[in-house]
Amino acid sequence: MSITPLMPVYPRCGVRPVRGDHCHLIDEDGTRYLDFASGIAVNLLGHSHEGLIGAIQRQAATLMHVSNLYGSPQGEALAQRLVDTTFADTVFFTNSGAEAVECAIKTARAYHKSQGSDRFELITFKNAFHGRTMATISASNQEKMHKGFMPLLAGFKYVEFDDLEAAKAAIGPQTAGFLVEPIQGEGGIRPASMEFMKGLRALADEHDLMLVLDEVQCGVARTGKLYAHEHYGIAPDVLATAKGIGGGFPLGACLATEKAARGMGLGTHGSTYGGNPLAMAAGMAVMDAVANEEFLAEVTEKGERLRSRLEQFIGNYPELFELVRGKGLMLGIKMKVESRPFFAHLRDKHQLLTVAAGDNTLRVLPPLVAGDAEFDEFFDRLSAGAADYTVPETA
Numbered sequence: 001m002s003i004t005p006l007m008p009v010y011p012r013c014g015v016r017p018v019r020g021d022h023c024h025l026i027d028e029d030g031t032r033y034l035d036f037a038s039g040i041a042v043n044l045l046g047h048s049h050e051g052l053i054g055a056i057q058r059q060a061a062t063l064m065h066v067s068n069l070y071g072s073p074q075g076e077a078l079a080q081r082l083v084d085t086t087f088a089d090t091v092f093f094t095n096s097g098a099e100a101v102e103c104a105i106k107t108a109r110a111y112h113k114s115q116g117s118d119r120f121e122l123i124t125f126k127n128a129f130h131g132r133t134m135a136t137i138s139a140s141n142q143e144k145m146h147k148g149f150m151p152l153l154a155g156f157k158y159v160e161f162d163d164l165e166a167a168k169a170a171i172g173p174q175t176a177g178f179l180v181e182p183i184q185g186e187g188g189i190r191p192a193s194m195e196f197m198k199g200l201r202a203l204a205d206e207h208d209l210m211l212v213l214d215e216v217q218c219g220v221a222r223t224g225k226l227y228a229h230e231h232y233g234i235a236p237d238v239l240a241t242a243k244g245i246g247g248g249f250p251l252g253a254c255l256a257t258e259k260a261a262r263g264m265g266l267g268t269h270g271s272t273y274g275g276n277p278l279a280m281a282a283g284m285a286v287m288d289a290v291a292n293e294e295f296l297a298e299v300t301e302k303g304e305r306l307r308s309r310l311e312q313f314i315g316n317y318p319e320l321f322e323l324v325r326g327k328g329l330m331l332g333i334k335m336k337v338e339s340r341p342f343f344a345h346l347r348d349k350h351q352l353l354t355v356a357a358g359d360n361t362l363r364v365l366p367p368l369v370a371g372d373a374e375f376d377e378f379f380d381r382l383s384a385g386a387a388d389y390t391v392p393e394t395a
Helices: 050-060 073-085 097-114 134-138 164-170 194-207 228-232 277-290 293-314 339-350 372-387
Strands: 017-021 024-027 032-035 090-094 121-125 156-159 175-180 210-214 238-241 252-256 321-327 330-335 355-357 361-364
Touching: 017 032, 032 372, 050 277, 073 090, 073 277, 090 097, 097 134, 097 175, 097 210, 097 238, 097 252, 121 164, 156 164, 164 194, 175 194, 194 210, 194 228, 277 293, 293 321, 293 330, 293 372, 330 339, 339 355, 339 361, 339 372
Parallel strands: 121 156, 121 175, 175 210, 210 238
Antiparallel strands: 017 024, 024 032, 090 252, 238 252, 321 330, 330 361, 355 361
């Protein structure tokens, strides 16, 4: 047998973590890594947060799963918490971001069906990432995700990100809404402009379209707001959230207004594990930690300090780095050279974990609980990595 027991769909590196300690990961050989990847924006409370761990332990000892055939006191409580703190009137819990986006797509289509319309097409934006299911890869224009899975699902039209006129021109008789990340994550930490986001909201209102936001990566306090659309002074009709909402436990959710959820009645959607008591305990512990003005203000302040230091730092290496962009503690360093070899260099030679992204961008996604000691360590490792980096020769 030549295939590995784990299906070989990931280009896994040599780092093999077995333990976490606050903002560090410890390999099976004892090597200690500074984790400014956070499981790709998942471990927002780090790896040893007592409140999150305690909530999971208590719930695991009480009740883990019962299915959605029964009432859900735990799910009702977390859903009410989200309703109280966001634009939403109702919530569907999932196990992942891709599932949350799937639910959001179905919600947008079902709204129009409930209105007696056959509109089904969502306008999406180039270089977006919405997940790896058939619907979510179809919602992206990235051919690397399409290879081997053709034909794609119908119902998506791609236009340039942050181009309001292109979005307006794409509206047609089958348009059901827009699906957009307020800050593209995999696409290179690219925040949308104020004009673009406000313009999409206005177009959606004018044409009775659904504004569907994918905040899987940029949501849950990552940018200094509970959700990134708050920076733009708008509210969506539907929002997909995941990653940080479980703090490391698999959890996602589709949030919607009452109007947007008109088509989502009995039997229209479901999930065996979605909303299980264990996930709800994790989600409630995360909300207890982050859904308050003091914590959000700290994230904003930390993000401003980290960005300022990064902007000063990149000036020392003008041959490597171009600019810094992002919001809060969702920052990207756009490089003048290919970012992936540098990302691997930091990981393998300097035990600094970041995340590579599109547009030759290095994602910096520290746990939101990181402090001055971790930021100092980050710059020590980043500086050493830049100082001894040799750009690979291209063929």
